[in-house]
Amino acid sequence: MEGEALQEGLPYVVVINLTLASLLLIALGAWLARDVLTTGVPGKRQNFAEWVMDFFVGKARGMGGRRVVAAVAPFLATCFLLIIVANSIAMLPIPILNYPPTAFFGVTLGLALCAVLGTLVLSGVFNGIARTLKHLVWPNPLQIISEITDVLSLSLRLFGNIAGEYLTLVLVTSIIAIGIPLILHMLGLIPTFVQAFVFTLLTASYLAAAIHRQEEREKDLEEETPGAAGAESS
Amino acid sequence: MEPVLLALIAVIPISIGAAVAALSMRWISTAAIEGMTRQPDIASQLFTAMLIGMALIEALCIYCLVVALMLAGNVSL
Numbered sequence: 001m002e003g004e005a006l007q008e009g010l011p012y013v014v015v016i017n018l019t020l021a022s023l024l025l026i027a028l029g030a031w032l033a034r035d036v037l038t039t040g041v042p043g044k045r046q047n048f049a050e051w052v053m054d055f056f057v058g059k060a061r062g063m064g065g066r067r068v069v070a071a072v073a074p075f076l077a078t079c080f081l082l083i084i085v086a087n088s089i090a091m092l093p094i095p096i097l098n099y100p101p102t103a104f105f106g107v108t109l110g111l112a113l114c115a116v117l118g119t120l121v122l123s124g125v126f127n128g129i130a131r132t133l134k135h136l137v138w139p140n141p142l143q144i145i146s147e148i149t150d151v152l153s154l155s156l157r158l159f160g161n162i163a164g165e166y167l168t169l170v171l172v173t174s175i176i177a178i179g180i181p182l183i184l185h186m187l188g189l190i191p192t193f194v195q196a197f198v199f200t201l202l203t204a205s206y207l208a209a210a211i212h213r214q215e216e217r218e219k220d221l222e223e224e225t226p227g228a229a230g231a232e233s234s
Numbered sequence: 235m236e237p238v239l240l241a242l243i244a245v246i247p248i249s250i251g252a253a254v255a256a257l258s259m260r261w262i263s264t265a266a267i268e269g270m271t272r273q274p275d276i277a278s279q280l281f282t283a284m285l286i287g288m289a290l291i292e293a294l295c296i297y298c299l300v301v302a303l304m305l306a307g308n309v310s311l
Contacts, residue, residue, distance in 0.1 A: 156297060157296050159300075
């Protein structure tokens with residue numbers, strides 16, 4: 001069952017669900033941005049969108065100044081929102097599309113590769129390419145291996161949690177089809193959120209380690225223009 | 235190898251991994267909840283740190299799950 005699905009290449013359900021998740025996110029973003037965005041008193045939708053984005057902006061603000069926030073916060077928000085929608089899309093009552101795309105190892109490997117390569121690219125943008133490449137082999141050449149294991153651990157963690165939850169659901173449903181799967185779905189909401197959260201937090205910590213050297217210089221610039229982006233979230 | 239034997243072997247890594255990971259997570263959650271009750275002001279920071287620590291431990295358990303799945307994938311039921 002699981003082994004066959006892995007050997008046959010990409011199942012169409014994964015592709016359709018991933019596309020559906022992205023479309024849902026785009027539709028949500030379009031709906032949230034339907035009102036005219038204002039810097040005055042925001043409406044309900046803008047308030048909600050700002051509440052969501054505020055967490056990522058707060059995370060990114062710990063790493064550096066305004067340039068870093070503008071690059072890092074959308075990156076983290078994309079990671080979190082795409083993963084949480086892809087994790088929970090199997091709970092939509094659509095007959096055939098009941099397979100979460102993140103329970104397929106190729107998808108999570110792609111996501112983790114994007115996260116780690118994005119970390120390297122952002123580090124190259126903010127610290128310079130030479131320093132980034134030097135950081136890979138200096139002072140310890142094994143830091144290249146560290147990047148590879150970052151990819152592996154990120155992808156395997158997401159894949160294992162979601163696929164394990166899904167396998168449990170399938171096995172229990174094949175025994176008792178009424179009532180119990182509902183409870184399992186409710187319990188499945190917890191790893192759905194926590195894994196997306198953990199993926200984002202770990203990506204943020206990799207980014208913070210990569211952009212760290214920029215921090216002191218940017219902090220001086222930030223203190224000259226305080227309070228522009230609202231209160232400091234602690 | 236016999237399929238039944240392979241299925242039995244596949245149980246070993248995930249059971250040991252899950253048991254040890256559960257014990258380690260107990261330590262983390264106990265310490266985090268103690269810290270949160272003593273200082274509710276920094277509860278959100280503690281929660282974040284707890285989640286990261288749990289995720290790092292859970293990854294080891296997940297490796298065991300992957301090994302078990304790879305072993306069980308060879309079993310034709």
